Amino acid sequence: MNPSLKLLLLLLIALEISFTTIVSLNIALVLLAALYLLLKGTKFKTLGWLLIVPLLPAIGLWSTQYINGSGDKTLMAWVLFTRIYAFVFTGATFTLTTNILQLADALEQNWHLPSKFAYGVLAAYNLVPKIQHEVQIIRAAGLMRGQQLSFWSPQLYFKAILVSINWSQNLAQAMASHGYVEDAPRTHYRQVRLRLRDWLILGLGLSCLQLGVFVIPWR
Amino acid sequence: MATIALNNLTFTYPQAVAPTLQHVSLTFTSGHFTLLTGPSGTGKSTLLKLMTGLLPLDDPAAIQYDQVNLSAIDQTDRAAKVAMLFQNPNQQFAMDTVENELVFALENRQVDPTQMAARITAALDFVGISALRQRKLLHLSGGEKQKVALAVIVAMDSDVILLDEPFASVDPTARASLLRRLVQLRDKAGKTIILADHDLTDYQALVDDVVKVTPARNIVPVTVAQRPALFQAFEQRVSTTTTWPQPTSGQPAFKLHQLALTQGQHQLLQPTDLTLFQQHVTLITGPNGSGKSTFFEALVRLHAYQGRISYAGQDIQRLKRRAYARQVALLFQDAETQFLNITVQEELAQSQKHAAGTYFTTARIQQALAQLNLAGRDEQVIYTLSEGQKKKLQILLMLIMQPPVLLMDEPLKGLDLASINALVQLLQTTLAATQQTLVIISHQLTGLTPLIDYHLHFDQQQLRYQGVPHES
Amino acid sequence: MKWAKSWTLSDVILIALIGIFFGAIFMGTNYLYDVLTAALTPFGLAGLANELLLGIWCMPGMLAGYMLRLKGSATLGELLAAVVEMFFGGQWGAATLISGVLQGFGSELGYIITRYKHYDWLGLTASALTTTIVTFGWDLAKNGYLKLQLWLLVLYLVVRFISMFVFGGVLTRLITDLLDRSHVLKSTHTN
Ligand SMILES: Nc1ncnc2c1ncn2[C@@H]1O[C@H](COP(=O)(O)OP(=O)(O)OP(=O)(O)O)[C@@H](O)[C@H]1O
Ligand SMILES: Nc1ncnc2c1ncn2[C@@H]1O[C@H](COP(=O)(O)OP(=O)(O)OP(=O)(O)O)[C@@H](O)[C@H]1O
Ligand SMILES: [Mg+2]
Ligand SMILES: [Mg+2]
Numbered sequence: 099m100n101p102s103l104k105l106l107l108l109l110l111i112a113l114e115i116s117f118t119t120i121v122s123l124n125i126a127l128v129l130l131a132a133l134y135l136l137l138k139g140t141k142f143k144t145l146g147w148l149l150i151v152p153l154l155p156a157i158g159l160w161s162t163q164y165i166n167g168s169g170d171k172t173l174m175a176w177v178l179f180t181r182i183y184a185f186v187f188t189g190a191t192f193t194l195t196t197n198i199l200q201l202a203d204a205l206e207q208n209w210h211l212p213s214k215f216a217y218g219v220l221a222a223y224n225l226v227p228k229i230q231h232e233v234q235i236i237r238a239a240g241l242m243r244g245q246q247l248s249f250w251s252p253q254l255y256f257k258a259i260l261v262s263i264n265w266s267q268n269l270a271q272a273m274a275s276h277g278y279v280e281d282a283p284r285t286h287y288r289q290v291r292l293r294l295r296d297w298l299i300l301g302l303g304l305s306c307l308q309l310g311v312f313v314i315p316w317r
Numbered sequence: 318m319a320t321i322a323l324n325n326l327t328f329t330y331p332q333a334v335a336p337t338l339q340h341v342s343l344t345f346t347s348g349h350f351t352l353l354t355g356p357s358g359t360g361k362s363t364l365l366k367l368m369t370g371l372l373p374l375d376d377p378a379a380i381q382y383d384q385v386n387l388s389a390i391d392q393t394d395r396a397a398k399v400a401m402l403f404q405n406p407n408q409q410f411a412m413d414t415v416e417n418e419l420v421f422a423l424e425n426r427q428v429d430p431t432q433m434a435a436r437i438t439a440a441l442d443f444v445g446i447s448a449l450r451q452r453k454l455l456h457l458s459g460g461e462k463q464k465v466a467l468a469v470i471v472a473m474d475s476d477v478i479l480l481d482e483p484f485a486s487v488d489p490t491a492r493a494s495l496l497r498r499l500v501q502l503r504d505k506a507g508k509t510i511i512l513a514d515h516d517l518t519d520y521q522a523l524v525d526d527v528v529k530v531t532p533a534r535n536i537v538p539v540t541v542a543q544r545p546a547l548f549q550a551f552e553q554r555v556s557t558t559t560t561w562p563q564p565t566s567g568q569p570a571f572k573l574h575q576l577a578l579t580q581g582q583h584q585l586l587q588p589t590d591l592t593l594f595q596q597h598v599t600l601i602t603g604p605n606g607s608g609k610s611t612f613f614e615a616l617v618r619l620h621a622y623q624g625r626i627s628y629a630g631q632d633i634q635r636l637k638r639r640a641y642a643r644q645v646a647l648l649f650q651d652a653e654t655q656f657l658n659i660t661v662q663e664e665l666a667q668s669q670k671h672a673a674g675t676y677f678t679t680a681r682i683q684q685a686l687a688q689l690n691l692a693g694r695d696e697q698v699i700y701t702l703s704e705g706q707k708k709k710l711q712i713l714l715m716l717i718m719q720p721p722v723l724l725m726d727e728p729l730k731g732l733d734l735a736s737i738n739a740l741v742q743l744l745q746t747t748l749a750a751t752q753q754t755l756v757i758i759s760h761q762l763t764g765l766t767p768l769i770d771y772h773l774h775f776d777q778q779q780l781r782y783q784g785v786p787h788e789s
Numbered sequence: 790m791k792w793a794k795s796w797t798l799s800d801v802i803l804i805a806l807i808g809i810f811f812g813a814i815f816m817g818t819n820y821l822y823d824v825l826t827a828a829l830t831p832f833g834l835a836g837l838a839n840e841l842l843l844g845i846w847c848m849p850g851m852l853a854g855y856m857l858r859l860k861g862s863a864t865l866g867e868l869l870a871a872v873v874e875m876f877f878g879g880q881w882g883a884a885t886l887i888s889g890v891l892q893g894f895g896s897e898l899g900y901i902i903t904r905y906k907h908y909d910w911l912g913l914t915a916s917a918l919t920t921t922i923v924t925f926g927w928d929l930a931k932n933g934y935l936k937l938q939l940w941l942l943v944l945y946l947v948v949r950f951i952s953m954f955v956f957g958g959v960l961t962r963l964i965t966d967l968l969d970r971s972h973v974l975k976s977t978h979t980n
Contacts, residue, residue, distance in 0.1 A: 108883040116884075116931040151880045158826045158835025163933055165833025166941050178933045189875070189882010198876045199413065212793045217421070218801030219869055221411040226809055226877055227455060228407070231619075233813045238619055239654050241642035243718065244671020249818050249845065250956075252963035253657050255852075256971075258814065259964065260653065260700075262806035263973060268408035270799035271371050275403075276411070276418070277396030277425035277473055280798055287420045287430045332972075659970045700971045 100296040101196045102204040107303050108188050114307060115184055119173065123310045124180035131187035138195050148186055156182040198223055200290070208292045214280045221269045232261055319382050319398060319476040319509055321345040321368065323536075326379040328360075328367060337363050339534040345477075345511055345526075350503050352520050353513040354539075354547070355530030357731045358703055361513040362404070364536065365479045368511075369401045382477070396426060400475035404482040406462035410454045415446075415465050418454065422469045440472035444498055456581040459606050460491025467498060478502065480512040488604045496523060521548045560784045561600075561772045568595040570722055570754045571616065575624035578611055585611055587778045588624060595722075598748070598755040598768050603775030609758045610650060612775065613724045617647045628722075643673055646720040650727050652707040653700070655714060661702075662695040664714055674719035676751050685713055688739050704731040712740060716747055722754040729761045737764040744768055795859055801869075804862065808849040808870025812877075815845055834941075836932065840948040844956030847920050850893040851957035854900050854916060856965055856974070858908060863900065863916070867893030888927070895923030896957065913962060917953040925949060 115124060132145060156179045163175040202216040236257045240247040247254040323343045329336040337360040345351055353361055366372045368380060370387055380387040382398050390398060403409050412418040419437045428436065441447045446464050454462065463483055470478055478499070484492045500523055502508040514520070520527075527539040527547070539547060571593040578586040585608030593599055603609050614620035618633060618641070626633050628645060636644075649655055658664050665682060677685070686692045689709045694702075702710065712728055729737055741764055748755065748768075759765055772783045825838035853866025871889025875882065899916025900907075907915070925946055929935040934942060968974050 105883065105886075109886060112883040112887060116887075116927075148880070154823055154826055154830075155835070158830050158838070159932060161830045162833045162836050162941075163936060166938050167933075167936050168938050169936055171936075174933050174936045181931075185882055185884040186880050189880070189884065192882060193876060198872070199417070214796065214798040214801050215793075217411050218798050219805045219872060220413075222802050222805035222809060222869075223873055223876070224410070224413050224455065225408075225806070226813075226873070229806070229809050230813045230816075233810065234619055235649070235654060238617060238638075238642065238647070239649060240657060241639055242617075242646040242720070243655070243657055243667060243714070244643070245657060245667070246639065249814055250960065252960060252967055254814060255811070255848075255960070255964045256967040257657070258810035259807055259856075259968060260971070260973060262803055262810055265408050266799045266803035266806055268403070268405060269411065269802050270797070271366070271401075272403055272409040273411050273798065274371060275369055275396070275401040276422040276469055277393075277400075278411070278421070278798075279392045279425065281794075282393045282425075283427060284424045285427045285430055287424060287433050289430070659967065698970065698972050700973050 099299055100204055100208065100290065100292050101192075101201045102208055103292070103296045103300050104196065105192060105201065107300050108192050110304060111188055111307060112185060114311065115181060118311055119177045120311065121173070121176050121180050124177070124184040126310060127184040128180070128187045131184075131191050134191050135187075135194060140190075140194055144194070148190055149183075152182045152186050199288075203286070203288050204290045204292075207286055207290045212281060213278075213284060217273065217278065221273065222266075225265065233258065236261075320347040321477065321509070321511075322381045322384075324379050324381065325376070326367070326374075327376075328363060328372070328374070330363075336534060338367075338536070341534075341536045343528065343536055343538070345509060347509050348503060348507045349525040350499065350510045350523060351512070351526040351528060352517070352524045353511060353528055353530075353536075354515070354517065355536075356733065357515065358705065359530040360534065361530060362481050364530075365401060365481050365511070365513060368477075368479060369399055370395055371401075393425075393427070396422075396473055397475060399477040399479060400470040400473055401479040401481065402463065402466045402470060402483050404485050406459045406466065406486055409462065409466055413453055413455070415441075415449050415452055415454060415457075415468075418465065419469055419472050422473050426473055436472050440468045443471050443501075444468040445494065456583075458488075458491075458580075458583060459486035460488055460495075463487055463495060464491065467495060471502070475508075477509045477511070480510070482514055483512065484514065484516070484605075486605050488606045491606075493519070499523075517548050517550075521545075561769055563782045563784045564592075564594055564597070564771050567597065569593065570595040570628065572627045573624065574627070576615070576626060577623040578608055578615060578620070579623075580608070580611060584778055586775075586780055589780050591773075591780060591782075593754075593756060594771065595754050596752050597770040598757065599771045599773060600762075600765070600769045601756065601758045601773045601775055601780075602760070602762075607775045607777075609775050610726055612780070613647055613726055613756075613758065616724060617642070617645055619647075644720060645722040645724065646715055646718060648712060648715050648723065648725040648728060650730070652704070652711040655711045656699050656707075659698055659700075660695065661691070661697050661699060661710060664699060664710065665695075665717070668714045668717035672717055672719050673721070674751060676719055676747065677717040682713075682717065685716075685743055688743055689713060689736070690739065705733065705736060708732055709736060709740065713743075716743070719751055719753065722756070725755065725757045725759075727758055727760070729759055729765065734764065737761075741765060741768055796861075796865075800857065800859065800862075801865075804849075804853045804857065804866045805869045805873065807853065808866060809873050811849045811852075812870060812874055818842060818845060836934075836945055837948060840945050841952055843924065843949055844917075844952030844954070847892045847896060847924070847953060848956050848961065850896040851913075851916055851920065851953075852961045852964065854896050855908060855913065855961050856968065858905070860905065861897065863896040864890065864893035867896065884931075888924075891923055891927050892920060895920035898923065910958075910962075913958040914954065917950065917958045920957060921946070921950040921953050 159178040160175045163178055164171055167174050202220055205211040206213050206216045237247050323341050326338060326341040327336050328338045355361055377386045377388040410418045412421050420433060423433045423436060441450055444464050444467050446468060449461060499510055503510055527544055528536050529539050530536050569592045573589060573591040575588040577588045601609055611620055615622040633641060656664060658667060691709060708731055715723060745768060774781055774783050822838050822842055826835045829835045829837050849870040850863045850867030854863025868889045871885050875885045896916045898919035900912055903912045903915050
């Protein structure tokens with residue numbers, strides 16, 4: 099499916115379930131998403147991981163409602179508990195099967211997102227591992243000067259921004275030298291199509307969701 | 318094919334007081350390989366950026382390609398005329414893999430998608446890196462990244478290729494191979510090549526023209542008669558290697574037990590047993606990319622390793638980070654990494670406040686500042702200092718901290734000879750009083766030799782003491 | 790698309806990088822979040838951990854808005870940080886994006902109502918306030934806050950505002966003061 103429409107569908111689902119209080123719908127979404135992931139060859143281990151990671155916040159939300167809620171505390175507690183899992187599993191159907199490059203291609207080609215946004219973010223994204231290392235270096239350098247840089251120290255962010263400024267200028271120049279011109283037309287090697295089929299899946303998905311929300315009365 | 322003319326080119330950075338380049342008039346001949354030299358900070362990178370159109374010009378006629386003003390060439394066509402290969406291989410790519418980067422460049426050039434695969438294959442073949450096609454750029458070595466950058470330029474088929482110290486992080490083999498491709502590009506494809514470098518080794522037989530930046534901020538050709546003198550300095554530098562004795566016994570600072578280092582898939586060091594000695598100065602040399610900086614990062618726990626490193630008898634993984642950082646400090650390759658404040662005065666005060674020893678009194682600091690020609694800059698913002706000044710300040714700050722062990726990564730980078738001598742003198746007097754342990758990575762040995770006790774060489778995944786072995 | 794024209798490629802890369810850097814720094818606070826959540830769960834106050842630390846997660850947007858002073862910089866700063874987070878280790882999927890947009894727009898709103906003229910404490914406070922309100926509105930639905938007892942809601946709201954003000958206001962101001970004094974932002978810090 100076209101990555102941009104897939105994301106749109108998932109955004110709409112996430113939005114809608116944020117305003118509904120149907121436990122069974124949340125569970126159905128989790129099951130559907132898990133099934134989809136399995137069909138796409140996702141490992142059981144990954145699915146297990148998806149079950150464990152949100153457990154703490156899910157319990158936190160559950161207990162908040164159960165102890166300090168008003169109205170039907172038990173229902174709301176379970177709604178929130180399952181809602182977290184619905185977010186995580188539907189989200190995973192996107193992040194585990196689509197990469198940022200595919201999304202950028204679709205947004206650029208199908209929705210005419212100015213390419214500087216697509217490639218600017220991609221260039222930065224590809225530096226993520228380097229950035230994680232750089233944060234360690236900044237911290238270590240601080241310790242060697244006798245200063246602990248914690249997440250509330252302005253200097254830590256200041257240093258990070260200095261590095262960002264430096265790298266952003268280098269990257270922008272390098273891209274210019276690779277022929278990139280802002281707002282200039284480009285050709286596309288990886289063609290991303292927006293087919294009728296994609297729209298149909300989007301429509302179908304949304305319709306099913308409405309059935310689950312409004313028509314089928316199971317709670 | 319393109320001839321480039323500089324017509325009375327003058328350029329001043331927006332915030333700078335004096336121009337970086339002044340009244341430069343020069344012609345680069347089409348199909349020639351030109352070497353651009355000059356001391357650090359004189360404007361080589363600035364010139365190349367101007368020629369690529371990355372910096373704005375006041376006078377549009379100051380740079381012309383085949384009699385056409387650079388600014389008049391449509392931006393989208395510029396890449397067909399001129400492309401640049403940068404000094405730092407790490408921030409040169411927008412995409413994740415080699416192939417995707419090439420695709421990105423060809424898309425920018427609006428190449429027909431059906432022709433792209435063939436052009437990419439040809440470019441990779443030409444540079445000899447077909448095997449890297451699907452690799453992640455992040456996992457490549459510096460030399461490999463520079464080859465990819467060259468392949469991008471080959472694929473874009475730019476007439477003029479500008480290279481800004483392209484070999485700064487490249488080992489000798491990769492350097493030789495890249496140079497061979499450049500010569501081929503000139504001879505077979507008629508490309509015009511302009512390359513800036515400090516290290517002039519190997520160029521004599523390859524280049525057609527040599528130009529240099531003068532103290533008057535001009536750029537002038539170096540005549541054929543003057544060239545041997547220029548190049549000879551580099552041939553000599555290679556042959557004058559001093560030897561130091563191998564260490565015999567002493568108090569160990571670090572003990573390495575079966576230490577092995579990797580970067581990604583790349584093995585840098587085979588399992589090695591080694592001792593680094595206290596209260597001595599050990600020099601580490603080795604080609605670019607051999608893993609010297611990575612070794613230092615391992616010593617200060619910024620890089621994972623196999624085997625064991627112990628400091629003063631204890632496994633460094635067992636020590637508290639904070640306490641360990643006060644024992645073993647690293648002088649980073651990039652001076653700015655070490656700064657935490659804004660003005661020179663603030664930095665000095667911070668170091669003095671947290672110093673591990675008391676050697677650097679206010680009077681001694683003032684004296685050292687004078688010695689390093691940094692006096693009177695107390696209120697200056699450190700980020701406006703020149704690279705050389707930053708380096709000297711960085712070293713002074715770490716000396717004031719007085720950690721028992723100081724690891725220095727390229728402390729002489731970007732310094733002129735006067736600064737080096739002043740610095741070495743400061744180090745000598747300081748060490749005599751503080752008995753600190755120093756380990757220094759340096760390519761440049763001029764001026765440094767009086768300081769050194771032992772010499773380690775890092776090459777071919779081996780880290781070994783050099784020099785005459787003592788009776789054992 | 791006039792707003793898109795005033796952004797340069799290096800601006801886009803810069804705020805994406807800042808978002809990632811901040812994200813990498815915040816990763817270190819995850820354990821804090823976990824410990825707090827676990828400790829507060831038995832009292833039904835787990836949300837308090839979220840309220841206390843939310844200001845940190847809204848920092849990229851608030852800082853980008855204050856630092857770059859371009860229309861849309863707060864929204865884009867937070868959105869780009871969210872995009873990267875979604876693909877790199879974020880488990881919350883599309884919900885991350887929705888939160889990102891709302892947080893960013895919340896911060897932007899503070900500058901909109903001060904007409905992009907108050908890059909001072911007024912603007913920062915307004916931004917902290919609007920970020921609090923907008924994100925709180927979203928949590929009324931998403932995290933079921935609507936169904937909580939009133940005293941708890943008020944407590945959460947106050948704590949959230951304090952967090953926004955401390956991290957997005959005070960800390961942002963301290964950081965940008967350092968940047969101003971360092972003279973490195975001259976080129977982008979005008980207009
Ligand atoms: N953006 C800038 N603003 C102000 N001054 C600058 C800027 N960039 C460089 N300079 C100054 O211009 C001078 C020339 O710098 P340039 O980078 O061109 O030197 P270089 O010859 O390439 O040096 P190196 O060999 O060290 O790379 C230096 O004094 C430098 O401090
Ligand atoms: N994050 C990284 N991922 C993969 N490879 C890396 C990374 N950082 C460095 N490398 C590679 O590891 C090798 C060793 O790098 P290192 O910086 O230790 O070399 P060096 O000996 O200090 O070189 P130089 O003399 O240029 O400073 C190089 O080939 C480099 O390209
Ligand atoms: Mg240079
Ligand atoms: Mg190094």
